[in-house]
Amino acid sequence: MSERTLYDKVWDRHAVQTLPNGQDQLFIGTHLIHEVTSPQPFSELRERGVDVAFPKRNVATTDHIIPTDPATRDERPLEDENAEQMLSALEHNTEQSGITFYGLNSDRQGIAHVMGPDVGATQPGTTIVCGDSHTATHGAFGAVAFGIGTSQVRDVLASGCVAADKSDVRRIEVTGDLPDGTVAKDVILKIIGELGVDGGVGYTYEYGGETIEAMAMEARMAVCNMSIEGGARIGYINPDETTYEYLRGREFVPEGEAFAERTAYWESVRSDADAVYDDEVQVDVDGLAPMVTWGTTPGQVTEVDQPVPAPEDLPEAEREAARTAQDHTEVTPGESMVGHPIDVAFIGTCTNGRASDFRQAAAVVEGNEVADDVRALAVPGSTTVKQTLEDEGVDKVFETAGWEWREAGCSMCLAMNDDALRGNERCASSSNRNYVGRQGSKDGRTFLMSPAMVAAAAVEGAVADVREFDTEGAL
Amino acid sequence: MEAPDAPDDMRVTRVAGTGVAVRGDDIDTDQIIPARFLKSTTWEGLDEFAFYDNRRDDNDELTGEHPFDRPEHQGASILVVNENFGCGSSREHAPRALRRWGIEAIVGESFAEIFADNCKSLGMVAAETDAETVSELQTFVEEHPDAGLEVDVAAERVVYNGREVEVSVTETMREALVQGIWDTTTLMRDALDETREVARELPYVEEVE
Numbered sequence: 001m002s003e004r005t006l007y008d009k010v011w012d013r014h015a016v017q018t019l020p021n022g023q024d025q026l027f028i029g030t031h032l033i034h035e036v037t038s039p040q041p042f043s044e045l046r047e048r049g050v051d052v053a054f055p056k057r058n059v060a061t062t063d064h065i066i067p068t069d070p071a072t073r074d075e076r077p078l079e080d081e082n083a084e085q086m087l088s089a090l091e092h093n094t095e096q097s098g099i100t101f102y103g104l105n106s107d108r109q110g111i112a113h114v115m116g117p118d119v120g121a122t123q124p125g126t127t128i129v130c131g132d133s134h135t136a137t138h139g140a141f142g143a144v145a146f147g148i149g150t151s152q153v154r155d156v157l158a159s160g161c162v163a164a165d166k167s168d169v170r171r172i173e174v175t176g177d178l179p180d181g182t183v184a185k186d187v188i189l190k191i192i193g194e195l196g197v198d199g200g201v202g203y204t205y206e207y208g209g210e211t212i213e214a215m216a217m218e219a220r221m222a223v224c225n226m227s228i229e230g231g232a233r234i235g236y237i238n239p240d241e242t243t244y245e246y247l248r249g250r251e252f253v254p255e256g257e258a259f260a261e262r263t264a265y266w267e268s269v270r271s272d273a274d275a276v277y278d279d280e281v282q283v284d285v286d287g288l289a290p291m292v293t294w295g296t297t298p299g300q301v302t303e304v305d306q307p308v309p310a311p312e313d314l315p316e317a318e319r320e321a322a323r324t325a326q327d328h329t330e331v332t333p334g335e336s337m338v339g340h341p342i343d344v345a346f347i348g349t350c351t352n353g354r355a356s357d358f359r360q361a362a363a364v365v366e367g368n369e370v371a372d373d374v375r376a377l378a379v380p381g382s383t384t385v386k387q388t389l390e391d392e393g394v395d396k397v398f399e400t401a402g403w404e405w406r407e408a409g410c411s412m413c414l415a416m417n418d419d420a421l422r423g424n425e426r427c428a429s430s431s432n433r434n435y436v437g438r439q440g441s442k443d444g445r446t447f448l449m450s451p452a453m454v455a456a457a458a459v460e461g462a463v464a465d466v467r468e469f470d471t472e473g474a475l
Numbered sequence: 476m477e478a479p480d481a482p483d484d485m486r487v488t489r490v491a492g493t494g495v496a497v498r499g500d501d502i503d504t505d506q507i508i509p510a511r512f513l514k515s516t517t518w519e520g521l522d523e524f525a526f527y528d529n530r531r532d533d534n535d536e537l538t539g540e541h542p543f544d545r546p547e548h549q550g551a552s553i554l555v556v557n558e559n560f561g562c563g564s565s566r567e568h569a570p571r572a573l574r575r576w577g578i579e580a581i582v583g584e585s586f587a588e589i590f591a592d593n594c595k596s597l598g599m600v601a602a603e604t605d606a607e608t609v610s611e612l613q614t615f616v617e618e619h620p621d622a623g624l625e626v627d628v629a630a631e632r633v634v635y636n637g638r639e640v641e642v643s644v645t646e647t648m649r650e651a652l653v654q655g656i657w658d659t660t661t662l663m664r665d666a667l668d669e670t671r672e673v674a675r676e677l678p679y680v681e682e683v684e
Contacts, residue, residue: 014675016663016670021650025663027673029680037567039516048660054674056682065514082514089516126679133565133589147589148565151596151658159663160670165647167588198559201588231559233588265678297501321500414510414564433563435505442509442528455618467666 002403005169005271006125006238007204010144014127016161023163029126030143031156032112033060033099035086036416037131041154042093052097054160059121060094061102062087063111064415067404068379073104083381083417097157098180110382110408113137113350117221118384120250124239124266134350134432136227139236140213141221141243142269144204146233167234168278170203174211176286183360183475184219185352185430185450187211189291189301191223192230193282197299200232203279207237211285217246218354226350226432229298238270290466292337293434293448295325300434304453305463310332328436329426329445337447337463344427345376345458346439347451348406349413352383352430355388357451361430362397363474364455364466370402371461377419378403379411403458415440428457450475485655487598491625492552492582494616494635495542497526502556503563504590508572510564521568522575543576547620555612556583561590570594580626582633582642584609595648598657600628602642612640629653 016025032280038060045280050060065083067073078084087104094101102108108119113134113462116122124142129135131153138145152162174187205227212220218235227235244263247253254262289303303307309335311322326333326473331340347353358378370376378398379415380386386408389395395405412419413431420440427439427446434446445464452475456464466475512524514683542548560583561569570593573581580600594601615622615636623672624635628649632639644652645662651657663670674683 014673016666016673017491019659019662020654020656021647023647025666025670027670027677029677036513037565040518042583043516050664051661053664053670057680080514085516100576106509123679131565131567133563147565149589149593149596151660152592153566155660155663158660160674161663161666163659163663165645197562198585198587201559201585203535228563228589231562231587263677297503317500344508416510416514433503433505435563437509437528438505440511442531443533447603 002272003274003276005206005275005277006142006236006269007144007169007206010125010127010270013167015462019163023165025161026127026164027161028129030116030121030128031058031271032116032128032130032135033058034064034112034130034132035062035090036064037150037153038093039086039089040150041157042089043226044154045157051160052099052157055098057160058099060090060099061109061112061115061118062090063106066104066409067075067417068409068411068419070407073407090333101223106447107387110384111353111410113225113408114353114385117141117217118382120247120252123247123253124243125269129162133226133228136233136235137221137225137350139224139227139234140217142236142239142266144234144236147228167202167204169206170200170279170281171206171208171277173209173280173282174207174285175209176211176284178211178285181290181475182288182453183450184215186288186291187285188223188226189293189298189448190285190288192226192298194283195230195302197229197297198231200227200230203232205230205232205235206277207235212237213240216356217242218356220301221354223349226298229432239266262433270363290450290453292453292463294329294331295338296328296434296436297323298432298434298448300325302337304338304463305336307336310334311436340449340463341426342428342457342462343374344421345370345374345423345433345454346412346427346429347454348377348379348381348411349431350381351432352451355385357430358389358394360475361451361455362394363471364452364459364469365401365403366397368401368459370458374458374461376403376458377406377412379406380408382408396428410440414438428454428463430450430454477514477556478675485598485658487600487652487655489625489627490552490600491623492579493550493620493622494553494555494612495548495551496555496616497542498613500558501562502560502563504566504569505563506538506576507561507569508566513566513568518571521572525572525576531608548648550577552577553624554578554581555609555616556581557609558584560586562587565589567593567596570597570599574599582609582612582626591648595657598652600644600652601648602626602631602633602644604640604642608640616656643677
């Protein structure tokens with residue numbers, strides 16, 4: 001059969017039956033579990049007297065609520081009583097159910113969406129869910145991966161399946177050479193800026209084209225990760241040699257002949273050359289400049305050297321929201337974001353907490369001290385990432401320049417641990433959401449940008465243009 | 476597939492009650508319930524946290540200005556919102572906080588997908604309609620907080636002020652609510668044999684025999 005997208009093929013291979021309401025019951029190949037959205041489902045399973053149907057299809061870790069400060073990391077019980085309860089529940093639940101758990105002391109612990117690729121649990125042609133909206137990340141491998149609610153976590157545990165509606169597919173063709181100083185984060189922010197934060201509702205995004213094909217896996221993950229900020233629950237990229245080479249040798253990936261067989265399956269799920277899409281969009285990145293958000297949604301974004309739009313210059317439907325956002329962020333319309341002061345610099349998260357993100361940032365950090373009065377946090381996305389970087393000495397580069405080098409976790413992306421903005425602090429952040437209150441203070445201000453841009457802001461104490469720094473071709 | 480017999484109390488065919496409007500596009504789930512209130516292993520107490528920060532001043536005191544705090548909207552069960560409501564985090568705590576506050580149906584211009592899915596999981600209605608209809612409804616519930624509204628799920632309409640307006644509820648949500656099969660755990664668990672068959676055919680699933 002031809003004319004099918006990867007999404008069609010993977011969906012069809014995992015469909016168990018049509019449910020009476022018309023949804024498909026979809027088998028889930030990999031369910032990633034963390035401490036925030038799993039305690040209730042496990043309790044509910046016990047109340048219903050049901051066990052976990054496919055324990056080996058589940059992999060758990062802890063990421064959202066754990067301390068990242070090395071000084072308190074290993075203290076149990078955790079200082080935060082609620083956090084301790086959640087972590088203990090996960091330890092107990094995974095042990096009872098026979099589910100692999102990468103806990104605080106595991107060298108595989110990490111943000112679920114960093115850990116999955118680290119261990120090779122994330123593979124092409126699979127279905128992946130997690131009680132977390134950034135599950136879209138795993139689409140970078142050609143998986144059909146999406147975030148689910150907590151009741152759906154219960155469904156997956158009990159049945160190995162979710163009830164799902166098939167969406168339309170929009171092909172986003174990205175062309176052009178990424179200019180110096182720009183990276184995947186800039187591409188996805190541009191896409192969200194163009195298509196809107198709800199542009200993807202009802203769609204699965206298939207990213208492709210020469211720019212995407214030229215990207216390494218970690219860059220592809222950054223793109224797919226923020227599909228949800230563009231309204232698309234799923235964003236994927238067709239797997240190719242870059243994907244297969246990344247996966248080779250990781251512990252969940254078979255070796256030798258079995259690897260060749262698995263690769264044949266991965267290759268078979270690629271969208272057909274004549275695949276039919278419900279919508280197609282072209283995005284050109286020639287001449288792209290580093291992107292930075294000026295408002296309180298990821299779609300309120302502009303190139304760093306361009307003026308922040310005045311609300312009255314925006315389409316009428318966007319004006320009021322822009323005014324409210326600019327009141328909150330205190331940016332000046334008509335001026336570029338360069339020079340806008342910041343108090344905190346944060347590099348990490350499931351968007352930009354991978355080894356290459358820190359290496360790129362290190363090109364700016366090296367020899368450039370953090371500005372006075374700026375708190376700078378470097379939080380690797382996983383313990384694997386942290387170890388890799390420490391082996392390369394990247395941690396020392398950051399520490400020498402005045403950064404705090406932390407243990408892995410979600411940290412200040414959503415501040416469910418101690419890593420939070422205080423009062424109305426302004427944060428240059430490599431995370432994915434600049435919503436009001438997102439980083440733990442309702443008066444805090446978040447400016448989203450690439451990791452290297454965050455590093456540049458940390459040096460200047462204000463939003464800066466990373467192209468002004470000598471990064472020696474690192475980005 | 477035949478619909479199973481659902482108990483009558485699982486069927487959601489209509490929601491009737493008074494309304495409350497929360498205006499604004501792209502209201503994310505961090506606004507609906509900030510992340511710091513997700514630190515619990517149960518669902519208890521979530522109603523207190525609905526729109527927590529938006530309802531409070533710099534001293535963490537209720538301002539009384541938020542629609543959820545206005546005396547005239549206490550007891551409301553139908554929430555009227557704008558575009559892309561519930562975007563962002565997948566936290567089911569968001570619709571649960573609204574539900575525990577008293578909301579049983581939400582009418583809006585559009586909903587983020589995970590949020591709508593989560594509403595369905597709770598037997599909550601998420602009905603869409605055009606911007607003008609939403610705007611009229613919002614103004615109406617603000618001006619007539621005591622007036623009764625009815626959301627008819629099967630007929631996809633809202634009845635208020637002696638008039639009927641069309642809304643749309645996606646077919647799969649509508650059927651799940653009307654048939655009372657929005658809790659899918661048992662339904663899908665019952666197909667474990669069929670599920671194993673699908674799993675066995677997948678080259679990457681090795682442990683299923």
